[in-house]
Each structure stands twice: as C-alpha cells, then as structure tokens.
Amino acid sequence: MTDHFIQDKTTKVTVNLEGAEQKMDFNDLKSGGFIKQRQKDLFTVRLRCPGGRLSTEKLIEISKIAHKYSKKGVVHFSFRQSLEILYVDYKEFNAIVAELEKIGQKVASCGPRVRVPTACGGCEYNPNGLTDTQKMAEMVDKTFFGTPTPHKFKTSFSGCPIDCARTKEMDLGFQGVVDPKWEEEACTGCTICAEACKEGAIESDPDTGKPIFDPLKCIWCGDCIRACPTEAWRPKRYGHIVRIGGKHGRHPMEAVEVCSFLPDEKVADAIRLTIEWYNANGRRGERIGNTLKRVGLDNYLKFMEPVFQNNQAVKA
C-alpha cells in the first residue's frame, strides 16, 4: 500500500502548510477531498455527488471551474460516482473551494468516516427499480456524511436485486425488494408470470396455468408483478434488504444479509444504530466487516433489534 502512505504523509504536509495557506480551514473540509497526485504540487479535488447525480446547471458551472483550475483540463468519474477535478495546484485550493461553494458544490471526504453514498437510478426512472434510491442517498448524505467511524464507512443503494450499486460490497448496503402477493380471482392462468420469473420461483399449474409460488426461490424482484396482464400479482410491501460488512480492496469480503424488508422510514435509524455499534465495538482502522467477525454477528443483531425487528426475512 505504498501509495497510501505517501498519500497519508502528504496530507500532513498540506496540513502543515496551513499557516502559509492563510485561512485555509482543513477542519471545515472534513479532512477530505484533496488527494495528492504523483505530480509535484498537484492534487485531485473530489466533489461530493451523492448517488452520482448532478443538475445540469451545476454541471455547467463545475465544468467552467474545472476548466479554469485543472492544469490538464480533465475530470474523472470516480468509482464511487463522484466527479474529480484533476491536476489542481494546491496553491489554488482556496480559490477553487470558494468558487465551488458559490455554486453550492461541496467537496467529498476521505479517511475514517461515513462517505458519500452511492446509488443507482432506482424506481425514479429505472424500469426495474423498486425503491427511491436517489432520495435515500440524498438523505444519507445530508444526515450522516462525514460522521467519524473507526475506519471508512461506505453505503450504497440499489433499486432492485440486480444490485448495480453493489450492496454486497458495502460496509452497509440497501437493496430494493418487493413482496409479491397473488390474488386468485384476478388470475386467468396465462402462465406469463412463470415465464417472467427468472428464479424458478413460479411454476404453472399444469391444469389451470395458475402460478405455484416457491418463496424459498424468490429474490423479491417484482418481475412477476410487472409482467402479469391482470394485476393478479401485486406488491404487498416494498423495502430494503440490508447487508453489512462488505468491502473490496485487496481482501474483499461479501456483506451478509441482516434484514429483509426494512421500510424507507427505518433506513436512517438502521444507519444511526449501526454507526453507534461500530463506534462502540470497532478498533481504529478496522472495517465493520472485521469488527463483526471479531465481536460476532449476534452481538450486532441484538443491538439492532429495535430497528430490524419484524422486518426479518419472510422466507422463514
């Protein structure tokens, strides 16, 4: 991890420049968003774009600022959906931050704290979407961004089980699900739902063509609901599968599912309590997945009972 330590040191050097840098308030910046490049004096400025979304108005203004301050005239879309302005001279930090502030654009964070949440398009415009991922990402960014934790804390929101936002690789991930409910009276036995279900959770009755549902195979995607011509399949409830303890990096870990149908209005509570547990149990520099391994998942689940209760898997 040589790069990281070089980066770490440089951050300190930058902090030491504070005096020479006049009123640069690094605390205000939540120790983040300025990443030393390999090139002398040049930094990457990472913007805070929750859910990877920007208004076109803001994007135009950001483009102008990037054009003015990037020595090479380039930006980069980070792997966590934020826009990065490359090749910025550190002597111009004050100026670029001031200009970004004027258009209401914040700089992202780094280090051991809650990061900018990522999200897919979700139900707002993606045909598969079941939850309003963009709205949730905005809420999490507003409420939790920058909260200190033992190590970095990454969240994401996927709108459906296709899981484009990779909730299985997050410290805490939320993936949209729907619980399908079937009403016999409306069903004409057309067999489309059995065709539409890619999980083999629906078989057609050989005589009537009506669905025979296997909840153990269901992944709660809602394809049956969308395909049924008569609305015999309907959504009973929407929610999030909650996953915890995932990460990538050199030693990736897959997150484990801890709740199956968490409603929107409990997401903030789930995050707040999880952070509380993590701060109480995590060691410095330990991702929550490793804390869970060390302390035990049961300990966490017990702590989370007030939030997760009654939202457990319907599979059981």
Add this chain to the structure above:
Amino acid sequence: MAETKTDATIDLRGVMCPINFVKTKLKLEMMSPGEVLEVILDSGEPIQNVPKSIKEEGHRIVEVKKEGDFFRLKVERS
C-alpha cells in the same frame, strides 16, 4: 373464454428485444384507442419483457394464449 375480436395482428416471432416492443408500440400508435392488436411473441426473453413494457405504456393486455413455445397476446390500445 370468448375470442376477443382483433383489429390487427403483428407476428414478432424471431424478433429480438427490444425491437419487438418498439414494433408493437409503433403499431399501437397507428391504431385508435380501444382497438385491439394481436401480438405473437416467442417465450423466453420476449415474453419476459414485452408484456410489462406494454403495461408501462398504459395499454391493457386483455387476453393471453400459450401455443407451443409462443404466446398470442391481445392488447387493447389505450
């Protein structure tokens, strides 16, 4: 169930997603509200995707018949 009368038919067997849906959509747009289009679709991907897209556009699927490995849908234009 009584046969629904149809005003037009479009045979989309062998036509891939999403072209099959686009053709259905164009055909429906040339028809008047309340008219019924018969759509013939392969099983597999086409039947997984086209009905939901038809619904999303606000049309109504009024009849579905499975015949071998294809489906015959009747779609009422909205």
